[in-house]
Amino acid sequence: MARHRNVRNRSYSDDYDFDDVYGHSVEEDSCLSPSDAAQWMYDRSRNQQAISNFLDNHDDIQEESEELPEPSHATLERRESMDLRGLNLNEDDEAKLMSCLDELRNVLGDTTPDNILVQSVLKHKFNYNKALDEILNNKSKQEEKPKPEPVIPPPALLIEPVKVPVVTTPKVIATKIEPNKAAVIKGFKIEDGNTKSCPQTPRDQSPATRDRTPSRLDQADDNKIVLKIKENKSDPNTQFQNERGSEKDHLYIVVIGHVDAGKSTLMGRLLFELGEVSQRTLHKYEQESKKIGKQSFMYAWVLDETGEERVRGITMDVGRAQFETKTKKVIILDAPGHADFIPNMITGAGQADVALLVVDATRGEFESGFELGGQTREHALLVRSLGVNQLAVAVNKLDTTNWSQERFDEITKKLKAFLKQAGFKDSDVTFVPCSGLTGENLVKDSTEPNLLKWYSGPCLLDVIDKFNVPQRPVSKPLRMSINDIFKGTGSGFCVAGRIENGVINKGDKVLVCPTKEMAEVRSLSINDLASNVAFAGDQVSVTLSGVEMQNVSVGYILSDPIQQVPVSTRFEARLVVFNVKVPITKGFPVLIHHQSLVESANIVKLKALLNKSTGEVLKKKPRCLGNNSVAVVDIEVSKPICIERYKDVKELGRVMLRVAGVTIAAGLVTDIFTT
Numbered sequence: 001m002a003r004h005r006n007v008r009n010r011s012y013s014d015d016y017d018f019d020d021v022y023g024h025s026v027e028e029d030s031c032l033s034p035s036d037a038a039q040w041m042y043d044r045s046r047n048q049q050a051i052s053n054f055l056d057n058h059d060d061i062q063e064e065s066e067e068l069p070e071p072s073h074a075t076l077e078r079r080e081s082m083d084l085r086g087l088n089l090n091e092d093d094e095a096k097l098m099s100c101l102d103e104l105r106n107v108l109g110d111t112t113p114d115n116i117l118v119q120s121v122l123k124h125k126f127n128y129n130k131a132l133d134e135i136l137n138n139k140s141k142q143e144e145k146p147k148p149e150p151v152i153p154p155p156a157l158l159i160e161p162v163k164v165p166v167v168t169t170p171k172v173i174a175t176k177i178e179p180n181k182a183a184v185i186k187g188f189k190i191e192d193g194n195t196k197s198c199p200q201t202p203r204d205q206s207p208a209t210r211d212r213t214p215s216r217l218d219q220a221d222d223n224k225i226v227l228k229i230k231e232n233k234s235d236p237n238t239q240f241q242n243e244r245g246s247e248k249d250h251l252y253i254v255v256i257g258h259v260d261a262g263k264s265t266l267m268g269r270l271l272f273e274l275g276e277v278s279q280r281t282l283h284k285y286e287q288e289s290k291k292i293g294k295q296s297f298m299y300a301w302v303l304d305e306t307g308e309e310r311v312r313g314i315t316m317d318v319g320r321a322q323f324e325t326k327t328k329k330v331i332i333l334d335a336p337g338h339a340d341f342i343p344n345m346i347t348g349a350g351q352a353d354v355a356l357l358v359v360d361a362t363r364g365e366f367e368s369g370f371e372l373g374g375q376t377r378e379h380a381l382l383v384r385s386l387g388v389n390q391l392a393v394a395v396n397k398l399d400t401t402n403w404s405q406e407r408f409d410e411i412t413k414k415l416k417a418f419l420k421q422a423g424f425k426d427s428d429v430t431f432v433p434c435s436g437l438t439g440e441n442l443v444k445d446s447t448e449p450n451l452l453k454w455y456s457g458p459c460l461l462d463v464i465d466k467f468n469v470p471q472r473p474v475s476k477p478l479r480m481s482i483n484d485i486f487k488g489t490g491s492g493f494c495v496a497g498r499i500e501n502g503v504i505n506k507g508d509k510v511l512v513c514p515t516k517e518m519a520e521v522r523s524l525s526i527n528d529l530a531s532n533v534a535f536a537g538d539q540v541s542v543t544l545s546g547v548e549m550q551n552v553s554v555g556y557i558l559s560d561p562i563q564q565v566p567v568s569t570r571f572e573a574r575l576v577v578f579n580v581k582v583p584i585t586k587g588f589p590v591l592i593h594h595q596s597l598v599e600s601a602n603i604v605k606l607k608a609l610l611n612k613s614t615g616e617v618l619k620k621k622p623r624c625l626g627n628n629s630v631a632v633v634d635i636e637v638s639k640p641i642c643i644e645r646y647k648d649v650k651e652l653g654r655v656m657l658r659v660a661g662v663t664i665a666a667g668l669v670t671d672i673f674t675t
């Protein structure tokens, strides 16, 4: 499946010792069956223990009552019958006032009396923004104090409702972090049997919107293009230095962990503390989440943007946002924790340089995420298998344990042993005690006395700032894996994905593989900003022309037209088997995840069983492979895919094998057979 940090490991284990990484790593997990209906219909409301503990001790955030109170008749009556005559406003001002009131109510709901709203709007001469700021700033103080006397007397007379001109209410959203829809990384569906994985974005198939440029070029055209490409190539290293030399390094971080560990809340709060989310936006989320009885998720809403995610209270797709540390521009990929969405999590992990593993310190919760078939182990193994080797572990929700050092030590001890087995070096893993909900130890050193008694280490932001940014292989031949396809605003269509190797310039010719159709790069954008060039490590959207949209799929590769990515249906891999319920035998069917591609495949040959530590051949042609075995096998995929040997391009030389929603093995590609 997904992609892998380019050379994310160069300064680390460039050799990527397979045995070190996978050997003796995984104990058998009793994974839950995906057919378990209760799990499919996961309902977070069954598990509110953590939040209720927290809310009991914090008066500043009020948990909603089960049933939302209906607005009182008095409130409704006042609004519908508001008498503005006493204000002596002309018609224009009256209309302006009513428009402002509508917008304020849209953000504030029914929480603020009309007279306060009116007073504030008039005071700020119909400036909606200033009025809203004033009300929000006063709000928290007012909540603690007795309500002030209304300044404007309640209307005495009933009059006809004032006709309010229709105003388009501006959407109050975190503009800085709202991902442009076009650039949101979508996951993909695993389809059963031999069906083809296809892009999530519905394609416009109408003839009018199809690009009619002939896409397959004949040999003569190809040769001309190749010659032209050779002439036009400028030195990528120099180009990278010129373009990026003075900028902060970009770091992609995937946030992983068991469902409900608090990943989205942690990231939402971090963004809020850093000023990336305005107080107003958060207030809106607070109001809206309260309305559907999910107030404890208000920070998570910063990243969980879809209606379904918000209603179900779980992350389903990879959420994206960005912020800056002292030395880096950090792009967050907030992965779903629920077992059903592992493929999306893999897509997120595939784009990351480093990972933040979030664990819930609440008693019983850490255990169910780590020991009882939860996702903590699977996620950690997956990211390591995908090449991530630097990890921060947020020991989250420590507020529920009253900042217990004993609990922190217990969790870190268990995780350290497991992570070491999974292939993480001790020196590459940092543990941070924190609470996403209270904001403790996120962006500044903690002031919590119970934590200060035993912790003097860095806050989460400082740990993120200390990650090493992998070198970007800009001078290698272009490889960009496609993880989304969508219709752009202009001509052509867009593909999104991560550049694993090389450089893409606006105007470049690229080869769409495995179909080998030549396309032209019409435009590029990186993190939603237009750019003329993008380099290895960048997550980009590329507008293509010269190829039809329906001929491109998620999992395809944009390749250098001269040094092309190999395409094959059969390859040899060195496999580590983690978690099979029945032993693997010849012909064993699997779903192969390679970058963002999911394709059905069979293990067609068991060539050798290896010693996990030395790599020595223990047995040639074994009849079956059980858990924790390491073996060389041949895998045949149902249709041609782009694949590289691990030693040539690490990012395209790793595969994950899954069966019935469970990851059973990871492998490194050792040979590719021509077809």
Ligand SMILES: Nc1nc2c(ncn2[C@@H]2O[C@H](COP(=O)(O)OP(=O)(O)OP(=O)(O)O)[C@@H](O)[C@H]2O)c(=O)[nH]1
Pocket (backbone or CB within 6 Å): 050, 051, 053, 054, 257, 258, 259, 260, 261, 262, 263, 264, 265, 266, 296, 297, 300, 313, 314, 315, 316, 335, 336, 337, 338, 396, 397, 398, 399, 400, 434, 435, 436, 437, 438
């Ligand atoms: N007490 C306490 N509760 C927290 C903390 N962080 C999150 N929660 C609560 O835990 C619940 C789950 O939080 P989320 O942020 O949605 O968890 P998640 O890991 O993103 O969930 P998925 O993405 O669906 O896997 C919510 O009710 C949060 O309010 C924390 O630090 N302390």
